[in-house]
Amino acid sequence: MGEKAVNIPEIFGSLVFNDKEMRERLPEDIYASLQKTLSEGGEIEKDVANAVASALKDWAISKGATHFTHWFQPMTGITAEKHDSFITAMPGGTAIMEFSGKSLIKGEPDASSFPSGGLRATFEARGYTSWDPTSSAFIKDNCLCIPTVFRSFSGEVLDMKTPLLRSMELINTEALRILRLFDINDVTKVTPTVGPEQEYFLVDRKMAERRRDLMLTGRTLFGAKPPKGQELADHYFGSLRPRVREFMQELNEELWKLGVYAKTEHNEAAPAQHELAPIFVAANLAADHNQLTMEKMKIIAENHGLLCLLHEKPFEGVNGSGKHNNWSLETDTGNNLLRPGHDPAGNKLFLLMLVAVISAVHKHQDLLRIAVASASNDNRLGGNEAPPAIVSMFIGSDLEGILNSMAGIAPMPSAEVSRKLDSGVKSLPNINRDKTDRNRTSPFAFTGNKFEFRMLGSSLSVAETNVIINTIVADELRSFAEVIEAAPDRAAAIDEVIVSKYREHSAVIFNGNNYDPGWSEEAKHRGLLNLPTTPDALPYLTSEENIGLFARNHVYSETELVSRQEILYDKYEKDILIEANTMIEMASRQILPGVIENLNVLLGTLKSRHDIGLPTSLNAERLLIEKIDPLAKAMVNAIDSLRSTVDACSELAHAKDKADFCRDRVIPAMKELRTVSDSLEEITGEYYWPFPTYADLLYGV
Ligand code: ADP
């Protein structure tokens, strides 16, 4: 790629039909009318839609686009698009480029090919996409992408975006209500902001192509531990390999053109693991941008002979990948409602917000767990460096001290501990200490002016997580507001809510090491939920309490919740069965033949030794044969047993039963087969092992 200088401000957003483009390209009255609809809601008028469509088309064509698509986020967790060209046929075999307001506003993809969890009867395949003007249109691969939401014929939500937008409106309403209680009247909008830190692995593509597990499931299903893992901690923040640096450079440029604020990049803890963090934006944009980021990562990796793995646990025994969801609330006057300020103890608005999040998380641990539930993420939760499947919070000792003293649990912490960090070197400046220390193990950590939810998996959409966070916090804010509004003395009522809610919910706060083996016992003691697997968590989604929560907040109807649960069970089962079948195929058609070939060579040598009269009782060939032979037999048995377990699963009728069966029977059978294979890998000749090993993959770039 050379050292070509990039003019970032010039390319930034060059492929986005942003506000600046709109203002320049739309007639003034049309622009004003669109803005009005955007801020106040309501239907977009026909002539406005037509004018916007025409301007969009001209802009897109000037950027080389030939097609357009309604870009949406069905419940697969990734994005979907169907391309149509702008071409309209004209008499005499000619064509013109056309794009109407109607095509902008509404699309009609066949909903039957997207998961609906029973929402869509087979005779009713219709689904509609409709323009979401809160997110800008952009160009990707010569195609104008129009962000849309996706609904069924009967109006039920079939995507991840609609509930996110609903939850954003909800938290806006409830947060404004709280601000008014503090006589803050200049704020007209509160927006949840999200900055997702995306972790991923890069491996050599040619090597990866030789592994069906990586190509089909995104993770290795076999693989003995490499001689060198991450014990030296020499990869984290290490210097970038040239191929990786070139990949990152191209990725950044492509993302900048799409208006994504790609900001921080570094090597992560595991070998071949990396991270990209953008500057935070409004939650719905963050969801769009993160989808684009994941898509671009995969595509651009190919340009560099790499394969990008977004799976949560591509390599057993090596750190998995998460997507830390940084979340806060920002006012349109530029204030972060989770900023403690210089005097957190006197900042009652901040403390009220903080306690709202604490009680929301404590009351709705189940929903936060469900938001990150998937077969792939189950491999990571509870694993090395990853948060365990118990939802707890870290707020730091300073804030805990303030709340404890307000609640009369402990005296106020001794006046201001030195806020300066002394580097001990005279020539280095002292830096201000953060209000909170870092706790890398906490699933839900307050990190200075935002909360960082770390259970989210690297491959998952951020949409669902933020639907949940917005909804549960808004629900708390409303109940706080109701109490405070009704009280004769507001200031006293605010203190009273902070104290009583903190007392009620402080059991969720845990500042210790979440990976400590004693923590799960302690958590049980505190009555916290521990839901290690997806099928353990999913039943909670449709509890009476959760149906009530989403209904009163108008985020999901009961029907929508039931359908989502069905989709999640179904996806879990399918993911596991694909893995199981891939293992069966690799073991029987690749590993076993390789092992037997090795065995045959050993047997041949042994026979030759015998033929020429050399001793054959205690020689190397015989000893090796005696080790390999029983393992090969065990592998045949393990394959058979996995196969019959998979067959038994298909006999079951209900999604929930299948998912439970996968957890209880299929996964143990997979583990069994893997254990045998990994032992064989350690003693089989490299020449006979059919695909690249962990060491090849982790150190091959
Ligand atoms: P770290 O988590 O390593 O301390 P940063 O403080 O740089 O790193 O932040 C990590 C992520 O948090 C970034 O994506 C950043 O944009 C995001 N972030 C920072 N402030 C906010 C905020 N107010 N709301 C949402 N996300 C935020």
Ligand code: MG
């Ligand atoms: Mg972080």
